[in-house]
């Protein structure tokens with residue numbers, strides 16, 4: 001079955017393009033019943049409060065929570081990571097609905113406002129050992145969240161040593177004199193979360209990691225992921241020419 005991409009708001013087109021570069025069909029999901037036609041799901045970045053309102057409007061939360069509970073593979077990027085977290089800090093007044101499932105606390109705008117967005121090379125040993133390529137991944141952080149705490153079942157896949165000028169006032173206060181390392185990529189069973197935007201870079205390794213994770217979880221069941229053209233390409237062989245994205 002194809003990979004669903006929650007298409008309410010945010011960078012769903014970019015995820016679909018990233019999947020297409022790997023020969024995988026991404027299906028836009030806007031209604032609860034459409035989740036029945038996909039075996040895994042990507043929740044893109046965007047603005048989580050707005051996305052939550054739209055998800056509420058389309059009555060998507062019960063079906064999304066069920067999808068996660070059934071153990072189906074779900075990857076949340078940025079706002080998507082916020083959606084998957086069990087606990088979120090820094091929410092707008094009144095809070096927002098979450099899907100939950102990922103045993104962690106996420107700060108919604110950890111790095112500050114939109115103008116504090118940045119790019120940074122992240123150390124990604126687990127990704128490099130599984131997908132090949134360099135030990136670093138170029139992370140695009142757009143008004144990004146960060147994971148502050150994780151439960152025992154959560155595997156940390158990448159963290160980021162935050163320069164003190166990137167800490168928000170409150171965090172600066174809390175971490176005076178010490179370098180704060182925050183977690184920016186995690187996995188817990190069927191759930192993957194990244195605080196940055198892999199769909200905006202030419203490096204496809206987070207997408208191939210997720211596709212392989214999904215086909216492992218599905219136990220090699222007959223699905224398009226394992227058979228896709230390009231699915232077995234190594235990092236150096238992956239096509240790098242379809243650009244809505246940063247080099």
Ligand SMILES: NC(=O)CC[C@H](N)C(=O)O
Nearest residue numbers: 045046047048078079142
């Ligand atoms: N690029 C992003 O997805 C930003 C997410 C944003 N911090 C939020 O609250 O939703």
